[in-house]
Amino acid sequence: MPSGTVKYIGPDGDWAFISRDDKQPKVFLHLSAVEKAGFAAIEKGQRWCFKLKEGRDGRMSAIDLEFLGSDR
DSSP states (O other), X not given: OOEEEEEEEOTTSSEEEEEETTOOOOEEEEHHHHHHTTOSXXXXXXXXXXXXXXXXXXXXXXXXXXXXXXXX
């Protein structure tokens, strides 16, 4: 499973982008996936292992998250 670090959070905190460790394109992360993993909020520096799901727009999203720790 790919892994990476939250580098950018949207202004409302409901979404973010994960910078992947394997240097592949960044992945969209929605708050609902984070909540499903047992966390209340997305925070910069969170490290996640995740599965990829292609959205209707063709972009990849992170799902089935596993928390790896934090860079903070």
